[in-house]
Amino acid sequence: MTKSTKTLDNPLLNVSSLPNFELFHVKHIKPAITQLLAENRAEIARLVAMTETPSWQNFIEPLEVIDNRFERVWGPIGHLDAVKNSDEWHEVYTDCLGKVTAYYTEVGQNTGLYTKFNAIADSLEFLDYSLAQKKVIENALRNFRLSGIALPAEQQSEYQEITQQLSQLSSLFANNVLKSSQAWSKQITDESLLKGLPDSAKGLLKQLAENRELTGWCVTLDFPSYLAVMTHADNRELRAEIYRAFGTRSSDQALNTAFDNTDNMHKIRSLRHQKANLLGFDQYADYSLATKMAESSEQVLGFLRDLATKSKPQAVQELKTLTEFAKRELGIDDFQPWDVTFASEKLKSKTLSLSQELLRPYFPVESALKGLFDITQRLFGIRIQAKTEVPVWHPDVRFFELIAENDDVVGQFYLDLYARDNKRGGAWMDSAISRWRHPNGKLQKPVAYLVCNFTPPLEGQVACLTHDELTTLFHEFGHGIHHLMTEMEQLDISGISGVPWDAVELPSQFMENFCWEREGLALISSHIETGETLPDDLFEALKKSRGFQSAMMMLRQIEFSLTDFEMHAYYNPERVEAVADLSQRIRQEVAVIMPPEYSRSMHSFSHIFAGGYAAGYFSYKWAEVLSADAFGLFEEEGILNPETGAKFKNIILAAGGSIDPMVLFKAFRGREPNIDALLRHSGITV
Incomplete structure (x- = not known):
């Protein structure tokens, strides 16, 4: 060439x-x-x-x-x-x-x-x-x-047209979510409306106002801003207002309907069904499972409903406890969804003497990164160091190298931690460069993008992470090492390439566990003022908090997973069930918290409509069974046991997409996966 x-x-x-x-x-x-x-x-x-x-x-x-x-x-x-x-x-x-x-x-084709x-x-x-x-x-x-290689020419053209439309619609969907989020903001000049917010949160809102050349404070739908209000604002009206704005983004219920995704969702569902039918599948879910570990729709739905059955009794009790607490301690008689996060934080603070803000000073970004890198070196024999003078897309972005014990560079990654304007929400890892052996013999080293949307540092201050943000950092880093520590040299199975979607979350969810263990937290935590690691009383409270409302959270994820899967497993073009109706039907079955009629969470659910998780959102729970059970071996042999770490690296991470993940899991664990570890880690008793 x-x-x-x-x-x-x-x-x-x-x-x-x-x-x-x-x-x-x-x-x-x-x-x-x-x-x-x-x-x-x-x-x-x-x-x-x-x-x-x-x-x-x-x-x-x-x-x-x-x-x-x-x-x-x-x-x-x-x-x-x-x-x-x-x-x-x-x-x-x-x-x-x-x-x-x-x-x-x-x-x-x-x-x-x-x-x-x-x-x-x-x-x-x-x-x-x-x-x-x-x-x-x-x-x-x-x-x-x-891809339709066996289709007649006319149907191949139809397949091409459908694929083209789906690609454009997915891009439009994601952009509508971003634009709708940016279209809403609320300036606040009366500080009393922000009663309850900690200084760090108020500082963030003030900084957001200054960025927009406004006086006072500004609430936006960027997640750090949204979460600060929902967690801490005493003012119910303010919480209700931002709850509605966030839950109606890019929908017909938003204040600005210019970015409504209703038609896009309808078209995407229809086109996916047509695409699956062209290829000989009854439903898009069947097409999706052709490249996953799960073998059938019945298996997926049975797995999710089994988890729901095991979780719901405890979730009902958790909500009852929360509702009674809100009435007794907070004076909230008509408990609403916009009270859940606020009341939960108050209940956690009262019963466990714990809150995200209480933990935040123990997790300065630099300490969190140092701890993460120390854990990586102890487990996998890989050290991580910063590299400067590398071109980046924003001044906040940093660049790091993974270096083996023989001083060879294993891989590199960009780290983009903070939320800002014109940046898509959420957190993700993506491949920048894949590990690959060129025909000339030269080995191309892998490079990853690790992207988060954490609360940015206030001017003149050091950024500190909540424990939720800390686990997100470890999660994305887990994806990163899956990509970077591969030993595959063939492009299509290198790193996460070729890994079934319902197994790709195993390393990411596995890494989260170190944020909950004393051995991990001793390396991660360092108080912003004293340098003290997380004290015993806070550690014990944190361990207990892992099971705090865990059944409610489990049902929330199952609700999303079932809605996604049924949307693609039972699609009837003659009688299409509207997404809002489908969501409500699933909620009635498994949920304990019922959002108001105007809620349109699916309209901004980019995972499903723009992010590759269509008929695959169940993958998070599916892989969580694998990751929890895999971490169980570390619990048995030592949380930071380098031999177990080497085993995980050499079996799970090194193989990339070259071997069926169930074969890899059995080689690592010595048996089939067991759901008990997930329930135990989640604090769910059955």
Whole structure:
């Protein structure tokens, strides 16, 4: 493949080093993608036309070369759309997204490619391939079938059109959530309305007002701002107002309905069903499960309802306790959903002498990171150190390297911790660069993006994390080490690539456990003023708090999981059940807290409609069984036992997507997974 001279003129096309975000401009996007797609198509045409017998060297490796280059060009474009969004960038990104989607659909339906993959699978050479190489071929053949390779030409065109529309609608959905969130804010000039908020929270709201050149304080729908009000504000009217604004984002019930996702959701559901039917599946859920550990819709729904049955009696009692406390201690006779977080914090403070604000001074960001890195070194023999003078997309972003005991760099990651304008909400890990062995023999080291939306530091002060934020940091880092500590050198099974969606949360949820253990907290915590680690009384309260309202939280996740799965498992195009009706039906079955009629939480649920979790949100609970049971071995052999850590790294993390995760789990644990550890960690007794 000839290298275009244009490559040198467009910084997006320079993939010989880390992305130089400082040089990226919206004008670079379209030329880069246009050139890249043209070069990829030319290389694919060459490979399809070659007369030699296809092999790993002459066929798979050239495909890996173009796939790797594509990830390294397209990846930063999508990343910047999420962390540094602008209307101009998003418009061009969305335009190119259509071209990229068309390209991938075209590749998935390329009969010439499919024929050559089949020829390799049927060859004698295939028998001598490594397990990893065989898995790459098997996954490719499966993905061809799921891309409509066997469809007649007319239906292939229909599949292409559906896929194109779904891609655009998902992007529109996510952007509507961001824009709807940004469209709402509330200026407050009367400080008495903020009674109950700690100084740190009021400082955040004042900083948000100053950023908007407003006097007083400003409440926004960024999660740190929203949570501060819902947790601490004595003023019920204020809590009710922001609860409604947050729960009606991008819906027909929002104050500004310009970003309503109702039609997008309806179209997405319909198109997913059509896509599944085209491929011979009765429902989209069946299509989704074709690439997951779970074997059937019945198995998934049975798993979720079993968890609900085990959790609901305790959840009913938890809500009764909370409601009675709110009436007795807080004077709230008509208990409402916007009282739940507020009253829960008061109840926790009273019964456990614990609150997020009480814990916050013990988790300065630097101490939390040092503890996280210390744990990583003790468990996995990997040290982590900062690297400066690396181009980033915002001054707050930092860059780190993972270094092995032999001083080799294992991988690197960007860390973007704080919420800000024009940054998508939530927390996530994404691949910047995948570990891969180039045909020339050079090993490409993996790089990850770790993104959170924590409360930013107030001017002149050090940022401290709540314990909830701490567990989020460890969660995303768990995804990060899954990507960075892989030993796979084939692109499609390296890191989290090729890992079934319902197993990909195992390392992330596993890492959260260290935030609850004395051995972990001794390394993580350091009081902002005294340097003291978390004292025994707070540690005991924290351990007890892990089971605080855990059944209510369990049911909340099951409610989301069931709504998502039933939405895709029982879709009837002749009689479509509206999302709001479906949500209400599931709530009546499993929930104990009933939101008001205007609630539209699904309208901003990007996980399902824009984030790859369609008919897969159950994966969090499915993987939590695996992660809790895996951590049980550390509880048995030592929380920071380096031998157990090495076993986890060498079996679970190193394998990437090369081996079925159930096989890996059994190799690590020595048996099938058991649900008991999850219930025990959650404080749910049955």
